[in-house]
Amino acid sequence: MLIEPRDPLIVRDGRPFTNSPGARARSLPFPLPQTLAGAYRTRRGLEEGLAFPKDALKVRGWGIRGPLLAEEAGGEWQLLVPRPLDALRLGERVYPLRPLAVPEDAGCNLPQSLVPVGLESPSLKEKPASLPAFWYWGNFLEWLVKDAPEGFAPQGHGGPVAEVRTHVSLAASGTAKEGALFQTSGLEFSCQEGRTLRRLALALWPEDGKDLEGVFPLGGERRLAYWHPGGPSLPPLPEAVLEGLLRHRAARVVLLTPGFFRKAYLPEGKAFFGAEVVAAVVGRPVVVSGFDLAEGWPKPTRRAVPAGSVYFVRLPEAWGEGEVRAFAERVWMQNLSEEEQDRKDGYGLAVLGVWSGEGFRWEGV
Known part of the structure; x- marks a missing residue:
């Protein structure tokens, strides 16, 4: 509609x-x-x-x-769709942000064993340039089905x-x-x-x-x-994304609408239906309020994870093809907020993208 x-x-x-x-x-x-x-x-x-x-x-x-x-x-x-926050333009090229492989003798202060996210090389130090706020679906799909595509050019406005x-x-x-x-x-x-x-x-x-x-x-x-009535229908789950899930047992979960999670920017227990969140790229929180018509008074102010936020997840190795497919169908174009009413209200609409499951390794660091 x-x-x-x-x-x-x-x-x-x-x-x-x-x-x-x-x-x-x-x-x-x-x-x-x-x-x-x-x-x-x-x-x-x-x-x-x-x-x-x-x-x-x-x-x-x-x-x-x-x-x-x-x-x-x-x-x-x-x-x-809103631009994914794991894309960063430096000069004329768009680079992917991915989890970093933390050396064994190093650590970080991120909560719940999350790893930092960064560029493929520490030498990339240019000032980021702007990207279109909204990407056409066909162009966005290319970003989803390829992990760090070469020569990617965002198209939108x-x-x-x-x-x-x-x-x-x-x-x-x-x-x-x-x-x-x-x-x-x-x-x-x-x-x-x-x-x-x-x-x-x-x-x-x-x-x-x-x-x-x-x-x-x-x-x-x-x-x-x-x-x-009419308009575009909900896009189906691409086979390339499902193949990437089966091959790597890892994925990117990208929010297309703001989402609510009980632990601020993280899902409860770091999990999306059994998949473990290992890293995240999130923007500034979206402040949400409103008026409760049923109760007759203002709703409490809350903070939502903004659209475009990306979660890097790993799937259990013990999962078979049926379980991986079931996970993909429970995430693709579904509302993932943890409270049922938030899901009914449209918060947390998500898609999946390919991720190799490997972190960027910075040579000499």
């Missing part, structure tokens, strides 16, 4: 906002899964004749996967463009108050780049396959969005 904002989408970052002079309503760079889950459940519940907040607990069981970014090209919609509007506060008479200017920042999903009109949307996959259609508000200020 696709949700195409008609107006610049405002998804607030939680900071207080009033129409007082100089106030600014800032939008997140991309909506959180719970925003889309809440909008989907509200609209579906109203269509089915449910009442809120009385039936709020019932609709929580309607799970989603996503949102991911989608772009229309030639009449077809293609997926874009920065996603929705920020659009700022300046407003004026009105007095009771309907005239403007002197000096009472304030701003709102939204995400423009349709923008002109040179001679090209880029048309973007949010891709969402309800777990029970119930799509919605029509015009309905989304985000702050009840700005409108067009909801319609």
